[in-house]
Amino acid sequence: MKKIYFKNLQEYLGKEICIEGFVDNIRKLQFVTFIIVRDSTGKIQVTIEKNDNNQNLLKIVESLTSESTVKIIGKLQKNEKVKLNGFELIPNSIVITSKSEEDLPLNFKNSKSALLDTRLNYRFLDLRNEKNLLMFKVQTCLINAMRKFVIDNNFIEIHTPKIISAASESGSDVFEVNYFNKKAYLAQSPQFYKQMAMASGFERVFEIAPAFRAENSNSYRHTTEFTSFDIEISYIDSLEELMDFEEDLFIAGLSAVKEKYGTQIKELFDVDIIVPTKPFPRIKLQELYTTLEKNYGFKMNYEDVGDMNAESEKLASKYVKEKYGHEFVFITDFSAKKRAFYHKRDNGIPLGADLIWKGCETTTLALREHRYEILLKQAKEKGLGEDIKFYLEFFKYGCPPHGGFAIGIDRITMLLLETGSLKETMYIFRGPSRLNP
DSSP, X not given: OOOOOGGGGGGGTTSEXXXXXXXXXXXXXXXXXXXXXXXXXXXXXXXXXXXXXXHHHHHHHHTOOTTOEEEEEEEEEEOTTOTTTTEEEEEEEEEEEEOOOSSOSOOTTOGGGSOHHHHHHTHXXXXXXXXXXXXXXXXXXXXXXXXXXXXXXXXEEOOOOSXXXXXXXXSSSOOEEEETTEEEEEOSOSHHHHHHHHHTTOXXXXXXXXXXXXXXXXXXXXXXXXXXXXXXXXXXXXHHHHHHHHHHHHHHHHHHHHHHHHHHHHHHHOOOOOOOOSSOOEEEHHHHHHHHHHHHOOOOOGGGTTSOOHHHHHHHHHHHHXXXXXXXXXXXXXXXXXXXXXXXXXXXXXXXXXXXXXXXXXXXXXXXXOOHHHHHHHHHHTTOOGGGHHHHGGGSSOOOOEEEEEEEHHHHHHHHXXXXXXHHHXXXXXXXXXXXX
């Protein structure tokens, strides 16, 4: 029998049906026993009257524990007294398909009842929490809408290798692996290979795939493995054009989330989904430094001059929210010393930007240097040579002007739902001190 999802039960009123799910709760009263069963879409009340006809069912229920899984056949009928959707299932058959131990190591229904590390140790239980379930439904909706947007705009999906012979962008922050007695690395990003697609004439590509960073960081927004939504576009004429495209991409994703899950997000996360308006505010870095010092007394520390840091990102969002009533802001005109060698430059200034949302960088986007001699020169400036020889080959035989960006899916989910940490947002978190489960 086809699985009946609880969100669709209204269609089966008055019929005998088969349901399957987890036992959410059992209540044994003097004359009746109630079993609340849940699936990924909702809950239903199963009602068993304590009479001679139901002795076999009641005997089964005696051994039933919360969080066991069951298969129940019965008649779905209306009952206005039932608070849960106004209907109940009257069973004639109950099968325990798996039995849970009575003492759970974690009260997953109350996320504050255990330390985060404990919850991560038992992530398979923690994910049963209704907020976590909603979170991944929201993420699915967001990424599906963004994927649809790029496909509707003539993008080709590619799948680049994750085991590579050279570091993606530099010799640091990469995981080294033994590849048949040779050195290989886990890819930091698909950067080189999505640019190869531009040299191949694909014009517009995207990829949604894992990336790896060997950063010994324990901040709220860093992880050693994450999922990246990468974009690369040929024949981009200006940074403005690239920023315009990313605006449309975010608007498409957030519009879909607001329409489908806005009410539930407000109920469970107390977050209002705001679909941004165009254009997003755009501020040059030096202008931002001046503004933050004037308004908040903030001065960038020496090692971060020419770039952003966590504090400046938070203050930038605060300023833009106060001045423009906007959640997003593009920061442009970074120092060439702080940007990758393949960023195109105009009078020494990289043609790129960081997109800040809710106090956190979500994207670095840039035009790419596609002219071989200039790219070679910029690579040498960064001390890069043999490691990127294969990459430089892409630009010897004609390559259109292009640009792109990457969005960390786990990070934008964290910002969207304001969870406060990637550990909460990621299906399975990986960090310097966590390799399990």
